[in-house]
Amino acid sequence: MDERIREHAEILVDWSAQIAAGDDVVLSVDEGAHELAVAVAEVLGDRGANLVSVYRSDEIQRAYLRAHDGDFDTDPEYERALYENADSVLVLGGTRNTAGTADVSDDRQQAFARARRGIREGRLATDWVKTLHPTRALAQQAGMAFEEFRNFVYDATLRDWQSLAEEMDRLKTILDDGSEVHIDAPGTDLSLSIEGRTAVNSAASVADDSHNLPSGEVFTAPADAEGEVTFDVPMTVRGKTLRDVHLVFEDGEVVECAAAAGEETLDALLNTDGGARRLGELGIGMNRGIDRYTDNILFDEKMAETVHLALGRAYDACLPDGEAGNDSAIHVDLIADTSEDATLSVDGEVIQRNGVFRWEDSF
Amino acid sequence: MDERIREHAEILVDWSAQIAAGDDVVLSVDEGAHELAVAVAEVLGDRGANLVSVYRSDEIQRAYLRAHDGDFDTDPEYERALYENADSVLVLGGTRNTAGTADVSDDRQQAFARARRGIREGRLATDWVKTLHPTRALAQQAGMAFEEFRNFVYDATLRDWQSLAEEMDRLKTILDDGSEVHIDAPGTDLSLSIEGRTAVNSAASVADDSHNLPSGEVFTAPADAEGEVTFDVPMTVRGKTLRDVHLVFEDGEVVECAAAAGEETLDALLNTDGGARRLGELGIGMNRGIDRYTDNILFDEKMAETVHLALGRAYDACLPDGEAGNDSAIHVDLIADTSEDATLSVDGEVIQRNGVFRWEDSF
Numbered sequence: 001m002d003e004r005i006r007e008h009a010e011i012l013v014d015w016s017a018q019i020a021a022g023d024d025v026v027l028s029v030d031e032g033a034h035e036l037a038v039a040v041a042e043v044l045g046d047r048g049a050n051l052v053s054v055y056r057s058d059e060i061q062r063a064y065l066r067a068h069d070g071d072f073d074t075d076p077e078y079e080r081a082l083y084e085n086a087d088s089v090l091v092l093g094g095t096r097n098t099a100g101t102a103d104v105s106d107d108r109q110q111a112f113a114r115a116r117r118g119i120r121e122g123r124l125a126t127d128w129v130k131t132l133h134p135t136r137a138l139a140q141q142a143g144m145a146f147e148e149f150r151n152f153v154y155d156a157t158l159r160d161w162q163s164l165a166e167e168m169d170r171l172k173t174i175l176d177d178g179s180e181v182h183i184d185a186p187g188t189d190l191s192l193s194i195e196g197r198t199a200v201n202s203a204a205s206v207a208d209d210s211h212n213l214p215s216g217e218v219f220t221a222p223a224d225a226e227g228e229v230t231f232d233v234p235m236t237v238r239g240k241t242l243r244d245v246h247l248v249f250e251d252g253e254v255v256e257c258a259a260a261a262g263e264e265t266l267d268a269l270l271n272t273d274g275g276a277r278r279l280g281e282l283g284i285g286m287n288r289g290i291d292r293y294t295d296n297i298l299f300d301e302k303m304a305e306t307v308h309l310a311l312g313r314a315y316d317a318c319l320p321d322g323e324a325g326n327d328s329a330i331h332v333d334l335i336a337d338t339s340e341d342a343t344l345s346v347d348g349e350v351i352q353r354n355g356v357f358r359w360e361d362s363f
Numbered sequence: 364m365d366e367r368i369r370e371h372a373e374i375l376v377d378w379s380a381q382i383a384a385g386d387d388v389v390l391s392v393d394e395g396a397h398e399l400a401v402a403v404a405e406v407l408g409d410r411g412a413n414l415v416s417v418y419r420s421d422e423i424q425r426a427y428l429r430a431h432d433g434d435f436d437t438d439p440e441y442e443r444a445l446y447e448n449a450d451s452v453l454v455l456g457g458t459r460n461t462a463g464t465a466d467v468s469d470d471r472q473q474a475f476a477r478a479r480r481g482i483r484e485g486r487l488a489t490d491w492v493k494t495l496h497p498t499r500a501l502a503q504q505a506g507m508a509f510e511e512f513r514n515f516v517y518d519a520t521l522r523d524w525q526s527l528a529e530e531m532d533r534l535k536t537i538l539d540d541g542s543e544v545h546i547d548a549p550g551t552d553l554s555l556s557i558e559g560r561t562a563v564n565s566a567a568s569v570a571d572d573s574h575n576l577p578s579g580e581v582f583t584a585p586a587d588a589e590g591e592v593t594f595d596v597p598m599t600v601r602g603k604t605l606r607d608v609h610l611v612f613e614d615g616e617v618v619e620c621a622a623a624a625g626e627e628t629l630d631a632l633l634n635t636d637g638g639a640r641r642l643g644e645l646g647i648g649m650n651r652g653i654d655r656y657t658d659n660i661l662f663d664e665k666m667a668e669t670v671h672l673a674l675g676r677a678y679d680a681c682l683p684d685g686e687a688g689n690d691s692a693i694h695v696d697l698i699a700d701t702s703e704d705a706t707l708s709v710d711g712e713v714i715q716r717n718g719v720f721r722w723e724d725s726f
Contacts, residue, residue: 021433024441029418031397041423045430050439055392055418060404067408070384076413078387081444 001035004154008131009039012090013047015161016129016204016213021048023087026126028054032135033094040090052082056091058100065104065112072115083122088206093298094133098141127206131157131213132298142294155289156214156299164216165203168286170359171218171351175199178346181222181282183307185342187230187246192222192282194346200317202302209317216287216302221318221325222309225249225279229309233293233300233335240265245334253277254311269311275328281310281318283333284344284352297333305339305355364398367517371494372402375453376410378524379492379567379576384411386450389489391417395498396457403453415445419454421463428467428475435478446485451569456661457496461504490569494520494576495661505657518652519577519662527579528566531649533722534581534714538562541709544585544645546670548705550593550609555585555645557709563680565665572680579650579665584681584688585672588612588642592672596656596663596698603628608697616640617674632674638691644673644681646696647707647715660696668702668718 013019025044029037037053044051083089101109113120132138132153139149175181179195197220201208204215231245240262248256254277259266270277287302294300301308310333314325338344339355356363376382388407392400400416407414446452464472476483495501495516502512538544542558560583564571567578594608603625611619617640622629633640650665657663664671673696677688701707702718719726 022436024439026441027418027423029420034394034420034422037418037420038422038426042426042430045427048431048433050436050442051423051427052439052442052445053418053420053423055390055400055416057392057397057400057416059397059401060390060414060416063401063405064408064414067405068411070411073385073413076387076415076448078389078445078448079413079415081448082415082441085439085441085444 013043023049026089028091030094032096033092033133036133075118089128091130172199182345190227190229193224217283219283221314222282231334280314280326283308308335376406386412389452391454393457395459396455396496399496438481452491454493535562545708553590553592556587580646582646584677585645594697643677643689646671671698
């Protein structure tokens with residue numbers, strides 16, 4: 001076994017999920033994630049945790065959903081009980097075909113998701129972590145050779161997370177203490193209020209309420225957006241490519257929009273509901289192991305020298321107790337490159353210039 | 364997909380497990396049983412059952428057990444709750460390596476099994492069915508080419524079970540009404556009392572308390588064995604080949620034993636406890652789709668023109684209410700070929716001669 005797989009398993013169990021002896025762990029194994037599952041099982045055994053492996057197969061799910069034409073039962077008790085009694089759920093992504101459920105209708109998929117909402121909530125109430133085992137299908141989606149993609153995934157994942165968490169904490173402190181963020185870049189001149197908001201240090205550990213491995217972003221919930229922004233990192237949303245999305249904000253709301261590609265999809269997103277025209281998240285990527293876009297949000301939004309803004313729902317963790325953040329059925333991240341001709345300022349002070357933070361030697 | 368896999372799935376869901384709309388089904392999927400799992404998911408979806416897939420991987424289990432060197436927790440609640448709330452458990456055997464846990468110590472495996480006894484009982488309290496998807500590893504174990512083994516498995520599994528169940532019921536009636544069985548064959552001259560015992564029609568359906576697919580045997584709990592018996596079908600027990608086991612019974616107990624191979628293992632089995640020297644089962648194979656020995660008890664004991672006797676524990680289903688049958692920690696089946704120079708009689712009347720039952724045309 002590739003030693004990197006063992007290292008991945010150790011980071012997942014120890015740093016990300018913080019698993020201790022006696023913990024009841026559900027291991028959710030994608031069709032192509034077998035090898036990582038074996039490595040994780042070894043670490044879980046060594047740590048004295050309990051293990052139940054669930055098989056997360058797109059092909060099984062497709063066959064089941066296509067054949068099931070009646071109503072779905074709501075939250076069957078046997079599945080609910082599994083997750084409600086679990087301490088941790090480790091989701092090992094690793095599909096063998098990213099189009100594996102392409103011929104299941106959206107209606108059927110959404111009806112099933114609605115019928116399993118309580119189970120999903122039970123799962124999200126555990127110390128869950130989602131990670132990714134490199135497969136050929138995922139390499140193909142990223143436009144990379146398999147070996148190239150494996151190197152990419154491990155560069156992004158096998159970080160010194162403790163050290164990155166400390167660096168990210170510097171940024172968190174600045175954002176927590178600050179009142180206004182300003183982003184300047186070609187096609188971007190945007191002000192955001194962050195007064196009273198709390199930033200989340202998303203360093204791939206449940207200890208910081210961070211549930212993705214890899215991670216490496218600091219995010220908060222902005223308000224009162226004013227100005228314009230261009231998202232020059234292309235991405236696929238609902239099966240369509242969005243390219244060079246340009247938004248103009250007034251009083252926190254999108255008043256103009258355009259895109260070089262995907263404008264219809266963009267319109268549909270913005271018209272979902274009232275909250276869809278407002279921002280729910282400002283995120284700043286800090287993972288220097290991620291050195292290119294792959295059209296996979298798990299990686300792209302954590303890439304160093306980028307910022308992202310999400311249209312739609314805000315995360316409660318960023319809001320003062322009792323304050324409701326922006327609410328919406330959507331949360332769509334859009335990403336801007338800040339590596340050239342760009343500054344990020346807080347209360348008038350530049351904290352990042354051309355992708356370099358002010359505490360870095362090359363600032 | 365091979366149409367036989369779909370047919371296998373339908374027999375499993377409809378005939379064997381008798382699954383109805385709304386049933387909560389756990390699908391336990393071996394590493395090599397993916398294709399059958401997809402076919403079963405399709406049938407479950409069509410029938411409106413609920414589905415949770417569990418991944419049953421020897422490689423994961425090996426890694427976990429070898430790394431876990433402390434005590435195992437007893438019946439973790441999250442796993443117990445899954446099975447206790449389930450209606451059916453469908454176990455899809457299909458290993459990719461029959462020696463997959465060869466380097467896990469017996470002590471470790473037994474300690475784990477003891478710690479999960481309650482979960483095992485919860486699973487056995489459901490309408491569980493164990494079946495087998497052909498893999499190259501299982502073909503190799505059977506000494507067959509892969510295609511040959513697939514044909515063998517489907518010949519054994521894709522039967523007209525309704526019709527076989529009716530034929531088996533004839534034999535069940537004879538055994539239920541009878542008092543004494545006599546087996547005559549080369550090296551065998553054995554009498555068994557079956558007075559007051561009830562035969563089980565094991566026709567691969569939970570409706571008849573039969574939990575293996577394929578099946579095809581009628582079995583009961585004999586007493587007072589007297590005489591000698593030779594088991595000429597070789598089989599592997601505890602990793603050792605037993606060949607031509609010869610046992611002499613007096614007053615229901617083994618008083619002499621010999622074997623052409625595996626005598627040490629045979630001695631160890633007989634000395635396990637008091638019940639290990641007595642018989643717990645007489646079974647009569649009736650599946651004419653199984654035409655050769657493969658050293659896999661799931662098939663061998665159901666083969667037509669064979670009888671088998673088990674040393675050790677008897678099944679309660681064969682005993683009158685309140686009567687305790689033979690008790691032992693072991694239940695080891697040994698098989699004798701009755702296709703040549705053999706008769707099987709009940710109360711002095713020949714019911715099978717040279718493998719042919721008295722209701723068959725060629726009797």
